[in-house]
Amino acid sequence: MRKKNILIIGLLAALLVVLVSSFRAGAESESPAEADAARVDSSACVYPKEYMQTHHMQVLEDWKNTAAHEGPDAVHETADGRKFQKNLSTCLACHGSNRYFCFSCHAYANVTPNCWNCHISPLDTP
Amino acid sequence: MMHNDRREFIRKAGIGMLAGMGAASGILTGGGFERTTSAAWAAVPGEHGRRWGMLIDTRRCREGCTLCIESCHHTHNVPAVKSPDETVEWMHKEDGRELLGSLCSSTAALPALCNHCVEPSCARACPTDSIFRRTDGIVAIDYHRCVGCRSCMQSCPYGEVSFNWSDPRASLKNPSLDYPTRQRGVVEKCNFCSDRLVRGKKPSCVEACPEGAISFGNLNDPSSEIRKLLESSETLQRKPELGTRPSVFYII
Numbered sequence: 472m473r474k475k476n477i478l479i480i481g482l483l484a485a486l487l488v489v490l491v492s493s494f495r496a497g498a499e500s501e502s503p504a505e506a507d508a509a510r511v512d513s514s515a516c517v518y519p520k521e522y523m524q525t526h527h528m529q530v531l532e533d534w535k536n537t538a539a540h541e542g543p544d545a546v547h548e549t550a551d552g553r554k555f556q557k558n559l560s561t562c563l564a565c566h567g568s569n570r571y572f573c574f575s576c577h578a579y580a581n582v583t584p585n586c587w588n589c590h591i592s593p594l595d596t597p
Numbered sequence: 598m599m600h601n602d603r604r605e606f607i608r609k610a611g612i613g614m615l616a617g618m619g620a621a622s623g624i625l626t627g628g629g630f631e632r633t634t635s636a637a638w639a640a641v642p643g644e645h646g647r648r649w650g651m652l653i654d655t656r657r658c659r660e661g662c663t664l665c666i667e668s669c670h671h672t673h674n675v676p677a678v679k680s681p682d683e684t685v686e687w688m689h690k691e692d693g694r695e696l697l698g699s700l701c702s703s704t705a706a707l708p709a710l711c712n713h714c715v716e717p718s719c720a721r722a723c724p725t726d727s728i729f730r731r732t733d734g735i736v737a738i739d740y741h742r743c744v745g746c747r748s749c750m751q752s753c754p755y756g757e758v759s760f761n762w763s764d765p766r767a768s769l770k771n772p773s774l775d776y777p778t779r780q781r782g783v784v785e786k787c788n789f790c791s792d793r794l795v796r797g798k799k800p801s802c803v804e805a806c807p808e809g810a811i812s813f814g815n816l817n818d819p820s821s822e823i824r825k826l827l828e829s830s831e832t833l834q835r836k837p838e839l840g841t842r843p844s845v846f847y848i849i
């Protein structure tokens with residue numbers, strides 16, 4: 472009789488464990504974290520400095536054309552295998568720390584790109 | 598004899614066609630009440646596994662509360678334009694009858710937003726492919742490409758696209774620095790918080806609602822909370838008869 476009781480209690484405990492773990496699995500699949508993307512900031516640029524000085528417009532043009540359409544799949548992979556989300560804020564995560572980074576050069580070259588018509592310029596941030 | 602056969606044939610063909618139409622729209626009509634069936638959120642073959650969707654439990658929505666709208670508009674720098682015929686909105690509240698038709702007995706104001714349709718007529722109409730459906734079901738706008746022709750506004754049957762008649766920055770007092778603004782001459786609408794989803798956050802309206810009336814999740818995942826709610830409740834979509842297959846559902 473006692474053995475039978477122990478068996479029943481054991482079975483109930485096992486059932487409880489299975490139930491609890493299945494509920495938890497359900498709750499976890501709920502998190503929108505499954506949509507998470509490539510990292511936004513890094514300490515090294517996507518291309519070498521010299522290349523970016525002459526070609527950042529082409530890089531940004533490509534990012535601009537693909538970022539919205541591909542959404543989370545718009546990922547830039549560097550030659551050494553690092554991955555970045557194609558987004559202007561990926562650039563500004565580093566370059567935003569110098570508020571004049573874009574402007575000093577653009578003023579010198581007398582160019583007025585229209586990025587800041589919509590994107591919030593580092594000069595406008597407090 | 599010949600005559601009877603033909604009649605029978607026409608009758609059967611008619612019944613078959615009606616049944617086919619019902620199945621294609623994902624709607625079964627019974628006793629005047631339209632119910633969304635599982636076909637309405639079934640996976641679209643050949644596409645990504647994910648389809649984001651939203652469920653609004655209107656029984657929990659507080660009268661006069663606009664917290665979801667305020668939070669959405671602040672997060673995405675939606676301009677509060679004064680002039681009533683130049684309003685820009687991503688989310689708004691509308692009379693329940695206007696929104697869901699005569700099946701909804703409530704005349705309380707209910708939240709409304711872009712439905713992120715599976716068959717978006719706005720995207721069909723856009724001549725520059727600026728408004729399009731992403732593989733995760735979000736109908737997004739590329740503001741870089743939009744030429745401001747407003748074809749999408751005309752073709753959205755829900756009136757969920759707004760146009761920037763004037764410089765939106767002039768109507769923004771306290772812009773959020775995490776999201777860009779728009780410029781004069783482009784359209785805008787709800788983006789299902791794609792900017793927040795990519796950072797692993799839930800949509801801002803879902804977080805802002807003090808009653809937890811708004812659920813959000815993957816409609817193609819049978820174990821998601823939104824799917825369980827959809828399967829256990831009677832839900833409505835806006836204008837399901839148009840075949841746009843909205844991803845926003847309402848419990849009334």
Ligand code: SF4
Nearest residue numbers: 711712714717719753
């Ligand atoms: S609700 Fe309108 S704007 Fe949104 S996807 Fe459907 S047709 Fe397009």
Ligand code: SF4
Nearest residue numbers: 723743744746747749
């Ligand atoms: S207003 Fe812009 S998004 Fe709308 S149809 Fe025209 S180009 Fe496309």
